Amino acid sequence: MTTLTNGGMTPPDLSGKNLSLRRSFADKGATLGIALCVLIAALPLALVAWQVVSRGASTWSLDWFIEEIPRNYRTEGPGMGPAIVGTLAITGMAALLSIPVGVLGAVYLNEYGKNKPLARFIRTMADVMTGVPSIMMGLFIYVGYVTVIDDRTGFAGALALACLMLPIVIRSTEEMLRLVPDELRQASSGLGARKWRTTLGVVLPAASSGITSGSLLAVARAAGETAPIIVTVGLTYVYKPDLFDGANTTLAAQIFRNASQPFAASQDRAWGAALTLIAIVFLFTIVARIIASRFAIDKR
């Protein structure tokens, strides 16, 4: 009603030109302060990126991606091929193991379990496991798998990384499912769809972009893990595409191994491996974003 009676008057000036000097000063100051904070927050990220690119870019060449890793720290020159393949294979296998289980687990928690004691227990355990140091997962697999089959393998590393990723996938997926409005579920049920149909056809697609980015966060974290890999995977200089056949290696493990040496040649390789790892994670993020946006239900 008030808006109606206001009809004949000039609209209030919201441009801020007539603000008092003190208020406009406070406004400008706060805006500047916030912008400065953003800049400061972005500064370490920019410095890291700049440092890694400037020191690692010189190592990149075709040979860098295909040659075997030099056995000697002091030998100059390229070769990180086996570590790149190892990273992709081990992280890929870990994702294959953990993402389906994690997503289905989250579906149980949010769609079926809700506040049942079992669901609450799983939720708490997943929270606790998110905070467990990664080396614990490595030791768990070392004791439970490596010493049982008496061999360090790439698959053991994938298992350790999968254990690490699982709670992250569960919790992030559950958060995403919770964001899907209940009206969608009710509408689907109202049209006669069964619960599994609703979950599969409506809830999961609606949350797919969030699930993808959550899973990717887990993949990115796993790809950068060093400690569990060293314990469970061992070391190799040559290509080992078969994850079940003997020791393997990853980029993160190679960064650790090469960076702690005093020799310039191996330190260069460590920087190169760091840049390669960042590039791989970056590439995956972009690809996954594209896939997610294709499959997501249009937001209206």
Next chain:
Amino acid sequence: MKLNRRTIFGTITAGALAMSMAACGGDSDDASGDGDLVSGEITGSGASFPDAFYAAAIEAYAEVNPDLIVTYSADGSSAGKEAFGQDLNDFAGTDSLVGDDDGPEAGSFQYIPTVAAPITVSYNLEGFDGIQIDQETLAGIFQGDITAWNDPALVATNPDLALPDTAITVAHRSDGSGTTKNFSTFLDEATDTWTLGAADEIEWPEGSIGGEKNTGVATVITQTDGAIGYVDLADATETGLVTAAIENADGAFVQPSLDASTAALAGAVVNDDLSYNPLNAAGADSYAIVAPTYILIRTEYDDENIAAGVKEFVTYLLTDGQDIAADAHFAALPEELRTQALDALNETIA
């Protein structure tokens, strides 16, 4: 038996063929039969201290026999011993002897000494090279009793230098380390005044600075005026640190070097199991703080091919590999110990 038959066969064939072929056959016979090189894969893990040497040797060895893939993963001495006990590696590298709870059972392994390297006492005091430190003073510095570079104890051993009153900052390893163990063991054995014990990790005096791995300690020394710390020779040389001459058992001040280390090894008493303690060894040219390192080989291997591979690689380490040691800043074994090690290897893996 197998080897003999093949060698004879090879010689006969070579003789029956053209002259050039015969010459080839003769060459390979001298190198104890190229045709008998093992192919396959052997893995070792353990001490990080000799890693640079093993890495260099593995690369050089890959040119001798590209079919035998050797891997050495520097997980640390205790991890290597544990993995050895769990049958996860084919040989283990270790800087320390095997204790009761380390993993490998007594009698299941044989020590093979490979190389040794000096632990330098490096410092950062601009303009003062070659400072001499006696053993008691060294203990005093590292347990915080001596806090300035112009302390009378230091002036006494360096009469020609006008040492400044710069404060001494002790740099040490922040991670558990065999280097710390060897360095503290030396101070513990050599001096009466050392009170901090001998272990992988030590409670260093207040105000000292820790660094991660040898590289980290080297960085701390480089960046801190008046700092002193213990660093292995490879890192000290690559980082360009200034090293102190340390008093040895004969009372002479000796700079860390590979020759002085080999001299110390020659002066050390070797036990029956081939373990030995080169710390504070006798001899006027011996450097006092030398760390030994061993490879553990199994007395019994399940797989004959792996046994042959380990034997072949360790033999290489003890023969041609010794020439590579100096490049990686490691001291070769003295002739007598080297022969003993080769004999033990041949006896253990027939």
